[in-house]
Amino acid sequence: MKFTWFNLMPWPHLPDDFREKNRSVWVDIDSKLFDPEKSHEVYNTYFDLLEYAATLGFDAIGANEHHQNGYGLMPSPNLIAAGLARRTEDVALLVLGASIALYNPPIRVAEEFAMLDCISGGRLIAGFPVGTSMDTNFCYGQIPALTREKYREAHELIMRAWHEREPFAFNGRYTKLRYVNIWPRPIQQPHPPIHIPGGGSIETYDFCIDNTYSYSYLSFTGYLRAKMLLQGYWERVAARNADTSPHRAGFAQTICVADTDAEAERLFAPHVNYFYNRCLHVYPGFADAPGYRTIKTIQKGVLSQYAPLAGFDNLTWKDLIEGGHVIAGSPETVRQRMEDLIKGLHVGNVFCLMHVGDMPAEKCMYSTKLFAEKVMPRLRNIFPEYADDHRFWCKPMAKRVKAGSLPQMQETV
């Protein structure tokens, strides 16, 4: 099992009447709600929490990409990863990821990921999301019906840039380059392992299977609702005669741990409430630009998680716990439910969303520490038969330098 500590980096100062006064947390959120001076502390605390998780034995710490979003302060995940690469030593860095259809030219991603891999000594796990419709279409202006074609072309370009050792010409429809010859190149050859966040597109299942990429389902609605979607993935894996290693799949889960179940509710309910009832307030018109999702996918009944028919309105702690959106409670409660999740979904990677909404640092540290010490060790060996499957994880250099290793300043050199 691999555990990644993840923080969406929400803006923690959305007002109490946010839902009533704003139509969306995303795309056209009121820019006056962002206070740059307050963000100085917010960003640095979030970095500290990621670095703290690294000291507790999480396998990876993660960053992702969102734009114009009140619950995601990382338009550039690579900037976050660069900061983490210098401040951590052993933990894997999971960037889930860079939306490759948004970079012009997309080899920018091949270059930056190579830089991160070199700086971190081969600790990078790279993610290539198509990006949500809010990010990709409404914030970054990509034409919905052409987004996937552009994504596929960007992927082809990046892969060729990493695999080929001679300069080559790339005559794409969306990108034309006469001399592709990236410099630097990643430590992990031919490239870092790749995780693809998907929202249930059948095309994405096949893409992961064909390329030996790990498929990640990043949902906020918890593992009970994820069953159908991941079952679809595993059926596809079986139909394509691929092995069923659990490391082929990952899942994001909101987790809060305290000494007792009651203590968990007392400590974390307000922050979980902030996230589900304030941060997920997305205007449904932005959830799914027509053409973004393929017809085949819509016909399968896979719709955006940001525009649930019943809405996210007024979900209580009880709703969220019973619905499985959130796994919270004592270490034993959390362990049991995590085991259900891991076995039920057959996932080898768990992205632990342990900072939630406007949770202050001390509560987050408490929950994180309990999870690392009392829950994680007991979930480690759920899939012993796949313990040696390293295809989907990074392979760092054996000998790595430490940050701050300059020689002593001499009077004369």
Add this chain to the structure above:
Amino acid sequence: MELKTIQTAHVPVQYYEGGQGQPLVYFHGAGGLDLEQGFLKALAEKYHVYAPLLPGYGESEECAELRDMLDFTLHGWDVVDALGIKNPILAGHSMGGMIAAEMAAIAPHDVSRLVLIASAGLWLDDHPIPDLFSTMPFELPKYLFHDEAAGAKAMGANIELTDPAFLQVFLVRNARQLGAAGKILFPIPDRGLRDRLYRIKAKTLLIWGESDKLVPPVYAQAFQSALPHARLVMIKEAGHMVTFEKTGEVVSALSAQ
């Protein structure tokens, strides 16, 4: 009107045909032809009307080969060629106006007349066109109609979207239609037509609803200033769906010259 199918270079295209007289090819807007059946019928009393459904609309297959404005423009001419028509009147509403105008600009000698009805294709920073792609179905009537209530009823915009089976049909249709339209309208419905309008030689008629809130009448002025010989007919008590709300007046204006 008869519904037929012809093969074009890429995909089969469905079209309505009816009437006699001078050939007129009509290109629909992003909403398709559902509200314009009456208009086509009235038009067919004066002209030999052909109204193709763009790929993604009706039974016209989606077409991955159509990606940008030039593709749509040439597809328009492919349809005209497949129909075996020479020197047609080209008419278009909204997105269809944008396509017709591009067709007239790229082949200025092959068009006998051009009719642009509440046409898209230009962008004025001071008068941003509402974002059709993030608009919920129930919000559309206020942009489309002078008489919002009547319009909403006609387009069934108040339909319950909570029935999953119905929702799926609606979403598939929406994804096909607006997915295709988005290739030339998203995120800003401007693909450089302004720079090409000078090439248009055909006699041009602009028809606008006075209370159009999607592509407001100021856009009629913008077209007119780029097409100095164009004639503008403003129609009172009509919104963007002027062909639906004032069918008779649009047909009279169109056939008056």
